[in-house]
Amino acid sequence: MNDRTALVTGANKGIGRHIAGGLVAEGFTVYVGSRDAARGRQAVEEIGGDARLLVLDVGDADSVAKAAARVDRLDVLVNNAGINPSLAPPTESHAEEFRRAYETNVVAVVEVTNAFLPALRRSPHPRIVNISSGTASLTWSTHPNPQFPPGRPGSAAYRSSKAALNALTLLYAQTLAEEGVKVNALAPGRRATDLVPGAMATGGDPAEAAAGAVRLALLPDDGPTGEFFS
Numbered sequence: 001m002n003d004r005t006a007l008v009t010g011a012n013k014g015i016g017r018h019i020a021g022g023l024v025a026e027g028f029t030v031y032v033g034s035r036d037a038a039r040g041r042q043a044v045e046e047i048g049g050d051a052r053l054l055v056l057d058v059g060d061a062d063s064v065a066k067a068a069a070r071v072d073r074l075d076v077l078v079n080n081a082g083i084n085p086s087l088a089p090p091t092e093s094h095a096e097e098f099r100r101a102y103e104t105n106v107v108a109v110v111e112v113t114n115a116f117l118p119a120l121r122r123s124p125h126p127r128i129v130n131i132s133s134g135t136a137s138l139t140w141s142t143h144p145n146p147q148f149p150p151g152r153p154g155s156a157a158y159r160s161s162k163a164a165l166n167a168l169t170l171l172y173a174q175t176l177a178e179e180g181v182k183v184n185a186l187a188p189g190r191r192a193t194d195l196v197p198g199a200m201a202t203g204g205d206p207a208e209a210a211a212g213a214v215r216l217a218l219l220p221d222d223g224p225t226g227e228f229f230s
Ligand SMILES: NC(=O)c1ccc[n+]([C@@H]2O[C@H](COP(=O)([O-])OP(=O)(O)OC[C@H]3O[C@@H](n4cnc5c(N)ncnc54)[C@H](OP(=O)(O)O)[C@@H]3O)[C@@H](O)[C@H]2O)c1
Pocket: 009, 010, 011, 012, 013, 014, 015, 016, 033, 034, 035, 036, 039, 056, 057, 058, 059, 060, 079, 080, 081, 082, 083, 104, 131, 132, 133, 134, 187, 188, 189, 190, 191, 192, 193, 194, 195, 199, 203
């Protein structure tokens, strides 16, 4: 086992799988978080190197507790698992879509982060990277931006949940600053994954987004914390 360890949630496909691969290439032992064992095992085989399966459904408290019990020390936690249950604007959204988005994109991040904090505290340079979204930026949503024109306020549940994740990133960073735990958020950009219909055809390379997450995972001790990167 390598000296440094990382966990990437939702790493069986998409951006998460590329982040896991990038961290393996940097010499980490990487726990590939996957709620489905078979899909996770396949990703571990594809990633190769020191990738290991960690069955983890971020929305299931028992699964989170069992996974945390298997990890003694953790240097990097990447909260990547996320869903976009609806493209609807707020006026056409259902409460259930908001519950689902917030459960996975916000509540689960708190549950997973807190469960793995004891392991992170055993690291000399602990780093947490939250995979957010540029669509969550209130600044970008209210100023001219080719990606999010104000006339298209869709994915309300998803975008507001990621805005909450940005707030949480700051609160965790401030709470853990004195312990040397750096906590930052990454907006990966629109990428070719299964997250939203059509993105597979029109999105950019998910590997490029993953490289940004790996950079935040490797921040030096005098690097930033509580910030939102794109
Ligand atoms: N792609 C983009 O353009 C884009 C843009 C901005 C932000 N992001 C963010 O990037 C992150 C990765 O998304 P992606 O684009 O790579 O999408 P993706 O290909 O759909 O991957 C999402 C991953 O999250 C996992 N997941 C969902 N719910 C889970 C749960 N309860 N427990 C464990 N794993 C769970 C999925 O597992 P299953 O296979 O089991 O469903 C999958 O591995 C997300 O946080 C997303 O919001 C993506």
